[in-house]
Amino acid sequence: MTFRIDKLGVVIAVLLAYGAFLAPFANFRANRIVPGEARGILEALPVGLGAALVGFTVIAIVVVVLKTPTVFRLLLGLAALLALAILVGLSAGHLTPPENTYARVSPASGFWLLSFAFALVAADALARLRLSPLARVALLAAVAAAAAGLLMSGAWDGLSILKEYGSRADSFWLEAGRHVVLALGSLVAATLVGLPLGVLCHRVEALRAGVLNVLNIIQTIPSIALFGLLIAPLGWIAVHVPGAAALGIRGIGTAPAFIALFLYSLLPVVANTVVGLAGVPREANDAARGIGMTDGQRLFRVELPLAFPVILTGIRIVLVQNIGLATIAALIGGGGFGVFVFQGIGQTAMDLVLLGAVPTVALAFAAAIVLDAATELSNRKSGRAA
Amino acid sequence: MIEIDSITKRYGETAVVDSVSMTIAPHTITVIVGTSGSGKTTLMRMINRLVEPTSGTILIDGADNRSIPGYELRRRIGYAIQGHGLFPHRTVAENIATVPTLLGWEKSRIAAKVKELLSLFQLDPAAFGPRYPHELSGGQQQRVGVARALAAEPNILLMDEPFGALDPVIRAKAQDDLLAIQKHFGTTIVLVTHDMEEAFHLADRIAVMDKGRIVQYAAPEEMLVNPATDFVETLIGAGERPFRLLSIGAVAEAAEAGEAEGEPIAATSSQRDALSALLWSGREALPVVGADGARLGRVTLAGLARRAARPQ
Numbered sequence: 001m002t003f004r005i006d007k008l009g010v011v012i013a014v015l016l017a018y019g020a021f022l023a024p025f026a027n028f029r030a031n032r033i034v035p036g037e038a039r040g041i042l043e044a045l046p047v048g049l050g051a052a053l054v055g056f057t058v059i060a061i062v063v064v065v066l067k068t069p070t071v072f073r074l075l076l077g078l079a080a081l082l083a084l085a086i087l088v089g090l091s092a093g094h095l096t097p098p099e100n101t102y103a104r105v106s107p108a109s110g111f112w113l114l115s116f117a118f119a120l121v122a123a124d125a126l127a128r129l130r131l132s133p134l135a136r137v138a139l140l141a142a143v144a145a146a147a148a149g150l151l152m153s154g155a156w157d158g159l160s161i162l163k164e165y166g167s168r169a170d171s172f173w174l175e176a177g178r179h180v181v182l183a184l185g186s187l188v189a190a191t192l193v194g195l196p197l198g199v200l201c202h203r204v205e206a207l208r209a210g211v212l213n214v215l216n217i218i219q220t221i222p223s224i225a226l227f228g229l230l231i232a233p234l235g236w237i238a239v240h241v242p243g244a245a246a247l248g249i250r251g252i253g254t255a256p257a258f259i260a261l262f263l264y265s266l267l268p269v270v271a272n273t274v275v276g277l278a279g280v281p282r283e284a285n286d287a288a289r290g291i292g293m294t295d296g297q298r299l300f301r302v303e304l305p306l307a308f309p310v311i312l313t314g315i316r317i318v319l320v321q322n323i324g325l326a327t328i329a330a331l332i333g334g335g336g337f338g339v340f341v342f343q344g345i346g347q348t349a350m351d352l353v354l355l356g357a358v359p360t361v362a363l364a365f366a367a368a369i370v371l372d373a374a375t376e377l378s379n380r381k382s383g384r385a386a
Numbered sequence: 387m388i389e390i391d392s393i394t395k396r397y398g399e400t401a402v403v404d405s406v407s408m409t410i411a412p413h414t415i416t417v418i419v420g421t422s423g424s425g426k427t428t429l430m431r432m433i434n435r436l437v438e439p440t441s442g443t444i445l446i447d448g449a450d451n452r453s454i455p456g457y458e459l460r461r462r463i464g465y466a467i468q469g470h471g472l473f474p475h476r477t478v479a480e481n482i483a484t485v486p487t488l489l490g491w492e493k494s495r496i497a498a499k500v501k502e503l504l505s506l507f508q509l510d511p512a513a514f515g516p517r518y519p520h521e522l523s524g525g526q527q528q529r530v531g532v533a534r535a536l537a538a539e540p541n542i543l544l545m546d547e548p549f550g551a552l553d554p555v556i557r558a559k560a561q562d563d564l565l566a567i568q569k570h571f572g573t574t575i576v577l578v579t580h581d582m583e584e585a586f587h588l589a590d591r592i593a594v595m596d597k598g599r600i601v602q603y604a605a606p607e608e609m610l611v612n613p614a615t616d617f618v619e620t621l622i623g624a625g626e627r628p629f630r631l632l633s634i635g636a637v638a639e640a641a642e643a644g645e646a647e648g649e650p651i652a653a654t655s656s657q658r659d660a661l662s663a664l665l666w667s668g669r670e671a672l673p674v675v676g677a678d679g680a681r682l683g684r685v686t687l688a689g690l691a692r693r694a695a696r697p698q
Contacts, residue, residue: 287471290436290544291485291535292461305475 008124009064012117016064019113020057026091026111031102032160032349038108044091053087056080057114064121070128077122084115085150092158104160106351133373140369160351161358168340168355176359178254178335183322183363186258190265190318195311197266198273199299208274215267223260223325227332230256257334261325265318272314276307309379316371323364327356387412388433388542388574393442395428402428404598405442410591412541415568415575417585419621420595426578429595430544433576434463446542461485464543464573468550470531472519478504478530479515485538503533506570507563525556529563536571545577549584561587582621586630587656594618606634611697628694633658637674637685640693646671646684653682657693660685 024038025045042050063076092105131139156162165172201208221229235251237244249255280303288298304311330338337356344352388410395403403425410416420426431437433444435456444451451459472481479500486496504511507529519527528548535543548564549557561584568575579585585592586606593603594617602614610631613619622630637660638653650673651660664672664687671686 281471281474283467283469283471284473286436287465287467287531287534288473290434290460290465290467290471292457292459292488293484294457297488302473306473 015117023110074125089155186261194269257329276310417589464535
């Protein structure tokens with residue numbers, strides 16, 4: 001019997017070995033802003049569990065290096081991630097002295113490396129399995145449910161990031177709501193405006209270059225600069241247009257953040273609409289006209305359905321981009337997860353930064369998976385084999 | 387009946403179609419041939435107003451084709467193009483149902499029509515109806531394209547190089563299918579092509595276009611015997627004339643009384659096919675059989691030779 005070596009597995013094995021034996025598993029700090037002390041796996045976990053994790057990692061190294069069945073690797077990766085998530089919660093309880101509410105325990109590089117390596121194992125296995133779009137969304141839902149379960153069970157309550165959450169639970173959900181409204185709202189507005197604009201650019205060639213160039217230029221303005229540029233005109237509107245202030249339009253706050261995100265979103269929506277419509281087969285268009293469709297029927301029954309996958313790709317770009325960009329809105333009082341990021345930076349409290357950053361990344365990641373699946377489904381329907 | 391009266395289409399200074407007049411009889415196949423850029427496609431597209439003429443009128447069954455909106459006119463006229471133009475995001479059944487749906491037919495009537503057309507084009511409705519166009523072969527796609535054009539039972543069918551994208555074997559089959567379909571529905575067909583072989587095979591009358599004008603509009607035999615200009619003669623190909631003459635007529639017309647040995651030929655085949663079979667098998671005569679397999683007589687090499695000679 002011969003053993004065959006998996007090339008990616010070798011890289012993952014190196015990461016696992018380094019993460020398990022050389023890097024610290026958790027960080028212990030006497031309070032939330034002092035530098036931390038590193039703890040290895042055996043110190044950070046209760047006796048027995050630490051040894052079990054080390055042993056598990058050694059077995060995992062052997063499994064990933066050899067060519068093993070893909071489903072087996074997927075289950076290994078997912079199980080390891082779940083185990084790590086539970087263990088890091090346990091290490092918080094283990095490291096924090098009893099009755100001490102100032103001490104902070106956070107995951108350290110070893111934990112992140114191990115998680116990254118096992119996530120790679122799972123992602124690699126998923127890519128090889130070529131799951132259907134719906135199965136990918138279902139898997140995402142399962143992972144989200146597992147994370148929610150861990151959060152609710154209190155397994156992570158000892159971790160520093162949740163201690164930060166504990167003291168800000170109300171404002172966390174308020175800012176989460178504002179973040180989603182900013183990112184989704186500006187996307188909806190950009191789609192409502194961008195789609196007709198894209199159709200117009202497609203039909204009226206004279207408009208196309210001009211509109212796309214203007215949107216391109218807007219895209220190159222740095223976000224902070226764009227916020228700054230919007231302060232003066234919006235401030236003027238708030239003062240001079242009756243009712244504007246009552247609607248919440250001010251030089252700073254949500255209004256300029258929303259408008260900036262909206263402007264950034266226009267280019268991907270308009271450009272993808274134009275590209276999608278241009279990609280509609282000439283014969284299909286000619287036939288649509290030749291058999292008696294009106295211009296409107298041709299647009300809604302032939303052109304837009306055929307361009308839809310490309311337009312959806314634009315919307316995916318916008319949504320992922322907006323979820324990230326909305327963080328900046330906090331700088332001008334627009335709210336969102338950025339509030340925690342900038343507060344954390346101000347207080348040199350990395351845990352607080354993470355409280356803003358982790359949900360942002362998770363949201364963007366989930367949005368990407370869902371919209372990728374939707375794009376693939378719509379592609380399949382229009383016969384442009386995925 | 388389509389009456390085209392001094393129709394002209396100019397783009398800027400150039401007249402793509404220059405004062406063309408012709409009358410197309412109902413229930414016939416008229417083939418418009420010409421080199422590329424001769425204006426043949428533009429002429430055809432003015433019939434259903436995909437192109438609006440600069441001047442002139444077109445009457446369809448006596449009514450000016452500008453008396454109703456363009457899209458309504460086009461729903462009454464079948465339209466099939468090269469590369470089929472099927473909608474890739476719709477199933478075969480949905481594609482065929484397009485015009486009836488636009489016209490607001492009842493669902494049951496549409497379903498029945500789709501089924502009828504698919505069967506007529508030798509595509510099993512249950513198997514092909516739910517498929518998407520990219521799952522079909524080129525020949526099947528082309529048949530669905532024609533079926534879609536015929537779905538609303540139009541009196542007139544316009545075809546722009548409909549068989550151009552097909553390989554020679556499938557093209558011959560598609561042409562024969564079209565002839566059968568035309569007999570079945572009695573549709574008036576206007577077909578544009580640059581393939582003279584196709585024109586002589588299909589046409590009741592051929593219109594030859596050159597530089598935006600019709601240089602000859604005549605029955606195929608007439609065009610062979612009396613080509614109006616050198617251009618027409620070149621287009622026909624002088625060396626091809628006897629064979630084109632034979633390709634117009636069916637074997638049935640050339641059948642004589644008598645017996646012959648060997649592999650028979652169908653009465654519906656062209657005389658050119660019969661000549662080819664005679665020459666290839668080295669025989670003097672072929673038995674002719676009808677669709678039911680009954681012997682109808684024979685065709686002879688000598689008889690075909692007489693028919694291939696210039697008519698007196």
